Structures are given as C-alpha cells and as structure tokens.
Amino acid sequence: MQSLSQFLASGSTSESLQEVLSVTTQTCIEISNALKKGSLAGILGMAGNENVQGEEQKKLDVISNNMLKSALLASPVVRAIASEEEDDIVPAHTDGEYLIAFDPLDGSSNIDINSMVGTIFSIYHQTGTAPATEADFLQPGKNQAAAGYVLYGPSTMLVFTTGNGVSMFTLDVDKGEFVQTQPTVEVPKDTQEFAINMSNQRFWAAPMQSYVTDLISGKEGPREKNFNMRWVAAMVGDVHRILCRGGIFIYPWDNKDPSKPGKLRLMYEANPMGMLIEQAGGKAFTHTDRILDIQPEGIHQRVAVVLGAANEVDTCLSYK
Ligand SMILES: O=P(O)(O)OC[C@H]1O[C@](O)(COP(=O)(O)O)[C@@H](O)[C@@H]1O
Ligand SMILES: [Mg+2]
Ligand SMILES: [Mg+2]
Numbered sequence: 001m002q003s004l005s006q007f008l009a010s011g012s013t014s015e016s017l018q019e020v021l022s023v024t025t026q027t028c029i030e031i032s033n034a035l036k037k038g039s040l041a042g043i044l045g046m047a048g049n050e051n052v053q054g055e056e057q058k059k060l061d062v063i064s065n066n067m068l069k070s071a072l073l074a075s076p077v078v079r080a081i082a083s084e085e086e087d088d089i090v091p092a093h094t095d096g097e098y099l100i101a102f103d104p105l106d107g108s109s110n111i112d113i114n115s116m117v118g119t120i121f122s123i124y125h126q127t128g129t130a131p132a133t134e135a136d137f138l139q140p141g142k143n144q145a146a147a148g149y150v151l152y153g154p155s156t157m158l159v160f161t162t163g164n165g166v167s168m169f170t171l172d173v174d175k176g177e178f179v180q181t182q183p184t185v186e187v188p189k190d191t192q193e194f195a196i197n198m199s200n201q202r203f204w205a206a207p208m209q210s211y212v213t214d215l216i217s218g219k220e221g222p223r224e225k226n227f228n229m230r231w232v233a234a235m236v237g238d239v240h241r242i243l244c245r246g247g248i249f250i251y252p253w254d255n256k257d258p259s260k261p262g263k264l265r266l267m268y269e270a271n272p273m274g275m276l277i278e279q280a281g282g283k284a285f286t287h288t289d290r291i292l293d294i295q296p297e298g299i300h301q302r303v304a305v306v307l308g309a310a311n312e313v314d315t316c317l318s319y320k
Helices: 004-010 015-041 059-073 108-113 198-203 206-216 235-245 266-279 310-318
Strands: 046-050 056-058 078-083 098-106 117-125 144-152 156-161 166-172 177-182 193-195 248-251 283-285 305-308
Touching (some): 004 015, 015 144, 015 156, 056 108, 117 266, 144 235, 144 266, 156 266, 206 310, 235 305, 248 310, 266 305
Antiparallel strands (some): 156 166, 248 305
C-alpha cells in the first residue's frame, strides 16, 4: 500500500502543494494523538470563550486551531490562513503560494461524548506581492486547488482531492503515516438514506417540509420506497458516510435564528465538502445555486447545504 508521500510524489501534484498537504495532514496526526488521550490530557470541556460567530469554543477547538495555525504559518509556501476559530485571516509569507481555509474541529458538540469529529481544509493557489488580505480568500470554491478532511473516528482517515477524483487514506498508527486504503470513491446517483436534523423541521421553508414528508412517507408515499435516516451531528462524519455508501446530507435554510439562516460555513465546510462530493460524482447545492459557484462575501459566510447522490439532490431541489 502506498504511503501519502509516495502517492503525492508519484502524481502531478506540485512540490509546493505537496508541502501544504504534508504540513496539514502531519498536524492532523498530532491532533488525532491528542484526541486519543481525551480526559487524561485534560483537553475536554469548554474553553470559556466565544468565537467570532458567537459560538462557545471547546478547549479542543482552540487547541486544534492553534496547532494548525502555527504549523501552517511556519511553512514558507503558505501565504495566509483563515479559520472558523479566527476573527480575521492571518497573513503568513508574502511570497507564499497558498491560502488555506480550515475548520480545525468539526462536530465540536461530539467531543465530550467521545464521538466522531474531524478537521476540514480547503486550499487555494494564489500569489501576490503584498501581504494577503481577506479579499484574496473571497474566491468561489471551484478555484480550490485541493480540499479534504481528516476524520477522527475508530480509525483516523484522510480523504482528499486535488481535482482528479477522491482517495481515502488510513492512519497507520505504528508508522505514524497515512496509507492509501481506497484509491477511488464514487457516490451512487440514487439513495435511500438521508441526513438532516429533524428537530428543526418546523423552522424549514415549505418545499423542504414537503420533500422530507415525502421521504418519511416511505413505500406508501409518492417516493414509493422506504428511506433510512442517519445524523452524526458532525458534517465530516455525515459526508464520510456518503462517500463510503451514498446518501444525501441537508442542512437547509431555516428561520430558527434570523442571523443564521444557514448553519454551515461556506469557506470551511460547504466548499471543501462540495468539491469532494463533486469529484466523487455527486452534487452540492444550496437551495438554488451550485455551492462551488458562489462568490463569497465574507470569510465566515454561512450557506444552506444539500449534497450527495446526484439524482436525490435534483429531486430535493425540484420541490418549489
Ligand atoms: O447541532 P446540529 O443541528 O446537529 O448541527 C450539526 C452541524 O453543526 C456542525 O457541527 C458545525 O460544525 P462545528 O462543530 O465546526 O461548529 C456540523 O459539523 C454539523 O453538521
Ligand atoms: Mg464545522
Ligand atoms: Mg469547528
């Protein structure tokens, strides 16, 4: 089995992109090791701060953010970073070539119950002669040079794309390196499994209410088949399941909190996952637009997300 470094060196990935991927994934191995210690290392629980989006930070949100931030800022190929846990972008090297946006710990509410969490990253190639600014990050997701995540589950897995399909790697804990365990990934076009937080049902728009009502009506309803439901409460876990066995994941628009009509972040969650899903043959939309075409207006922008099995995404969006 190929190690990550062998895989990267054998393809067409530039040396500088290999460096960014290597720094990011090595740091994720360190995060994985920290997570394995859990309570023993005193790293669970609240940090006592809020992030820029008004969310309570867990200690591990802060720890994983600091680990990625310091490792990436030290790399000469990095031009700047943006993180869900940082108010503003952080410029690194003016002559660096890459902008990296990341969600250092996705699924924070799972940390204290020892359930799945992950790190999601999105990489853009961008050069310039002045220090990077927020405007440099405001590019549509279709410009991503690479995107991926590390899932900290029963095993630690790396899933990423550089625009030539998706491959999966598993952490060999004895060697401390990722090895390729699945060279190609394809999301089947049809599915009988959906993921949505049903507790928000009353806050959704009418078309989403109708779509989900039809799903749960099963064989006796208009869809004439039974659907199963799963919700990991960590997008990284739900998307991983879809890449492994198919399905549709939805975090729709809702009117629960008018300041957050979509919960998921465009730059740190929707764009990287959108690229992975498209590269695996699926679709990724808001209620109206292809996610990767959205021109971002701010680094912490939130969007509605409907992604996964191509035909099921089409069916969901056909409800008006
Ligand atoms: O609280 P809910 O509605 O179950 O939301 C879960 C969603 O929120 C998120 O946890 C948000 O991510 P963070 O943990 O990075 O804030 C997604 O991963 C997940 O899909
Ligand atoms: Mg997240
Ligand atoms: Mg997070």
